[in-house]
Amino acid sequence: MRRTTKPKSKDVFGGLTVRATEAIVADPRQAAGDFVWYRTGWEEIQYRRDGITIDWSDFTGSGRVVPRVPGG
Known part of the structure; x- marks a missing residue:
């Protein structure tokens, strides 16, 4: 990809x-x-340790959602 x-x-x-x-x-x-790969709770993230998590970041006051793949 370029x-x-x-x-x-x-x-x-x-x-x-x-x-x-x-x-x-x-x-x-x-x-x-x-959908089955999304991890929305801390306990589920720790238990499964796979999938995609949703991190809430509010660097600008806009309430951005930042998806993250574990290990990435």
Whole structure:
């Protein structure tokens, strides 16, 4: 994967990313399969030690959500 700064390339990549995300969200089986990997509580994170966690960070006062993959 290469980083691009060309506006047309960025638009194409952005459009493809949105289409792929819409397809994943529209498929109930895919969405359910993805959901089982989210870890939302500290106890579950410690017990399973896998999946994706959601860290709340408020560096700007905007209340951003930052997903993180353990070990990453």
